[in-house]
Amino acid sequence: MTAESSRPRVPQGAGSARPGYNYAFLDEATKREIRRKLLKAVAIPGHQVPFSSREMPLPPGWGTGGIQVTASLVGPADVLKVIDQGADDTTNAVSIRRFFAETAGVETTTSTRRASLIQTRHRIPETPLAEGQILVFQVPLPEPLRFLEPRESETRRLHALAEYGSAYVSLYEQVARHGRIAQSYDYPVMVGGRYLMRPSPIPSFDNPKLDRNPALLLFGAGRERRLYAVPPYTPVESLSFEDRPFAVERSPQACDLCGATDSFLDEIVADDAGSRLFACSDSEYCNERQRRLGRSVVAP
Amino acid sequence: MSETAIEIDGLSKGFVRHAAGERQLPVLGGFSLAVAAGECVALAGPSGVGKSTVLRCLYGSYRPDAGSLRVRHDGAPVELVGAPPWLVRAVRRRTLGYVSQFLRLIPRVPALRVVAEPLLDAGVIEDAAERRAGAMLERLNIPSRLWDLPPATFSGGEQQRVNLARALAPAYPLLLLDEPTAALDAGNRAVVVELIREARQRGAAMIGIFHDRPVRDAVADRVLEMGAHERAA
Amino acid sequence: MSRALQEPAAEVRPLLSVSGLTKDHGGGHGCHDVAFELWPGEILGVVGESGAGKSTLLDCLGGFAAPDAGRADYQSRLFGPVEIFGLSEARRRRLARSEWGFVHQDARRGLRLSVSAGGNIGERLMAGGARHYGDLRARAGAWLERLELDPSRLDEAPRQFSGGMRQRLQIARNLVTEPRLLLMDEPTGGLDLSVQARLLDLLRGLVRDLGLSVVLVTHDLGVVRLLCDRMLVMERGRVVEEGLTDQVLEDPQHAHSQRLVASILPV
Structure with a gap:
């Protein structure tokens, strides 16, 4: 609590x-x-x-x-x-x-x-x-269009006209450079x-x-x-390409605290020796699972 | 009696040089000529009498001051004086060929392509155009090892023969020949005479300027001596 | 030949018909009451000294400047006959990224310098809804080759390209949607002579193969001689002469055209 x-x-x-x-x-x-x-x-x-x-x-x-x-x-x-x-x-x-x-x-x-x-x-x-x-x-x-278009007046116009070609340009660049869409945060969406x-x-x-x-x-x-x-x-x-569909990257680990395999994990340095552990980033979710498993709750 | 292919009526052309105090340079005044299909007319007369001007007015490079120029295009006579640009271009593409004394050099374009271009413009498919272009170059004794090179590197005589091949390959029904043999040796002159005769045989109407008397005598059906009476006052 | 019968019908209708086009920048600059027609498959050169109004004219047609008066009727593939200055912005921009191309003298204005060659070429396709990475890449590669650029440089940003290569990339970026109308502002300006010749030759071939119609602004009569079917001569914002290229170069009528022609070196 x-x-x-x-x-x-x-x-x-x-x-x-x-x-x-x-x-x-x-x-x-x-x-x-x-x-x-x-x-x-x-x-x-x-x-x-x-x-x-x-x-x-x-x-x-x-x-x-x-x-x-x-x-x-x-x-x-x-x-x-x-x-x-x-x-x-x-x-x-x-x-x-x-x-x-x-x-x-x-x-x-x-x-x-x-x-x-x-x-x-x-x-x-x-x-x-x-x-x-x-x-x-x-x-x-x-x-979302700032990366390729610095002018606010122009980005507003692009939204108004639904001209979103440039958003795909940045995805294209990622695939060209990294072989896949490498963006793992703030990933653009169509609403x-x-x-x-x-x-x-x-x-x-x-x-x-x-x-x-x-x-x-x-x-x-x-x-x-x-x-x-x-x-x-x-x-x-x-956003995605037909031949490069959007896919969530799942870590191969399970949470070291609650064993969850379906949650987003943070990598944490656990002690001065530099050993690492993976734990749910959602602390409430992790605590809840630990409690249900009857473990003594460790805050991630 | 063969149909009229080119009809020039009362053609006048002069030049105004604005930079030289609006100087008027009259060249042609009231020139008329009719040429039938299959006929070759040679223009003769002293230099400056307006022979080339007649050809250039017909081709559309010069804009006449007065008169009428009618040519048979796609089976019907069309008036070229005051014609819209698209019509002039269509006439050049399908009907009217022009052999000038100098080749307009296009950097980087190989000789074979230079010759094939008018054929491609007229809608001939690439393969056929290049075959015809090659045959024409061969007849004009341009060795095939030169076909892939841009003519800018060729000798004057070679350039003129490429130019001739370019003008003669499409088999235009009308041909304007401005000293087509000027820079050629005897052997190639003979080839050109042959080609002009063949064109006449297939019914082409031609107007030419030939400084070379034997060539003129060999190809022309008649010779029109131009003189002061065609000159503008 | 059936082709001979069909052609005149297509030829009598201009792709673009401009009249009364005026854009006053003040102090005598701009263009005044410009009128011309552009026919399908035709390259129209617009020549004049700097300040003659050629670039203003092109900017108005390209949507970079709003004219004070005048109209421009265009035969659109998408929308049929339209008057381009009266178009909604949505439609005008849609045409600008599909049926029209604009090649700037400075390729940096027409390219995204930090984006790869492939991304630059693919942008108009993506704007048009292309969503297949493999296709985009293949088409971009094919266009690099068509512009005689090494397709192995597909992933390089144009920052690393020479001036001539950048210009060809800019053209590829425009041509990928197979436009009908290409507006070019001094496309060979600032390039070495040998690079210019190569570019001009490439353009000749592309115009023929793609059936493009081009308005090309230049102060270089050599470029006009090589490339253009027809030309306009502009002086102080007005068109003073118009004709087939060889007509204007061999038989210039207006005092200003005669001065321009007299100033070129004999070839």
Whole structure:
């Protein structure tokens, strides 16, 4: 059990937020603007909607986009989970969770199943999401065409006209250079057969989870001031060539802690002697499995 | 009586040199000539009398000031004065051949290809075009070891023979010959005479300028002496 | 011959018909009231001194500049007869990457320098929906060979190519979709003479084999003599003379054309 969830439960409701601050930190007008932009993003799946990103009490690049989305959506009835690279207990995840516990008085959890709202950096949880859940991604670079086209006016035009030839050029280059599509993170996807989208730096291992996911997927890029969304059950296709189909790279190992063979593994240096072990990047998933196997839980 | 293949009527052509104080240089005035299919007419007269100008107006390189130039193209007479460019190009492609004194050199293109090009332009398939081009080069005594080389490296006489092969290979129904034998030795002159006679035999209408009297006598059905009366005032 | 009967019908209809084209850059620069027709399979040279408006004309046709006035009617394979300045951007760009090609004088403007030769050639195909890596690669290799480039350099980026090779790569990148209309801006500018000759010769062959129609802007009358069927002479933004190449070179009418022709060295 983590520190926060063992903390005495704060009574629910706006009044429970930290005095002197607005509920969930942002003022109501700002949250309303973000919600309006999110509605537009949901209406045009995969399309980047500009928004007036606010100053947040942490530097851009630390998830200010995701936090603004979460702040605009969170309510007293929510249960919030925050993960960073799959883990609930890294500094970043802990700070953001504490931030919302204090400013919104919201209940927090590490359980993917229990959470109504999950903010994530660079992973999609292993436990399948359900209808009604919202997953908020922190996005550093939203523009999938930036690699070949530096001008924003031009990338917007390319999206508007669905001219995505250049996206395939970068895949072509990877195959030409490495014999295969070597991109293992932030692998571009086509949303609803219309908009090309960067899924944020999740491993391509997670890409299949984007496809027809029952949860609402929201993406916030604070520094780049863009919001986008994948509504529930939207088809999401990873770009590929007919003769080089998209394939998830699975590690040959099983998790050294829980024995899982179906999860995304991190390689961890275990001791000063440099011995390595492989463990699930999703800490809650790993802990849950260890508990079910009756092992004493070791945090990955 | 054979049908008229070329009909020139009242052709006038002069030049204005803007850089030389708008100087007017009249060359031809009211020149007329009709040539029948299978007939070869030689233009004669002192230099500067406008012989080449007649040929160049017919080919379309010079734009006449007045008059009419009608040629038989695809079975019907067409007017070349004021004709749209596509028509002039079509006439050149299928009807009208021109042997100039100098070969227009094209870098890197081998001799065989230079000769085959007009055939390809006229829609002949590559194999047939190259076979015909080779046969023509052979008749004009260009040894086959030279066929793959660009004519830019050839001697003046060889270049002129490549030029002749290029103009004669497609068997145009109309031919304009501007001193076709100028740089040739006796042997090759005889070949050219033979080729011109063959063209006449198959019904080609020809207008030529021949400084070489024996050649002119051997190929021309009639000689038109051009003089002051054709000159513009 | 049936060919002889069919041909005139195709010939009487221009592929591109431009009229009243005006783009004023101010200070006498730009092009004014330009009109011409381009016939299928024809190479049209546009000559003039620098500042005569030739590049402005080409930029308008290529969609790099919006004309102030005028129209350009084009016979599209995809859309039938269209007026290109009035086209929606989606359609214009679709034509620009399939039926049209634009060859810049500076190949760096027309290439992705950090992308391999194969990726450069394949881009228009991918934009058109080609999704088979093996096919893309094979077609890119075939086009390298067609432009007399070593197909073993398929995976090299054009950074490592010489100027002449880059120019040929740029042409391959344009021709891979077998366009009908190719716009070229000084394609041999800045190249060595021997490299120029090779490129011109290659272009002659490609134009014939692919049935391309070309508008070629140059200040080099030698290039026009070798390559062009017809030419326009421009001076201070206006077309002052137009005719078959040999007509203009051998019997130039306008004072400016006579000056240009007089300035070429005898061949």
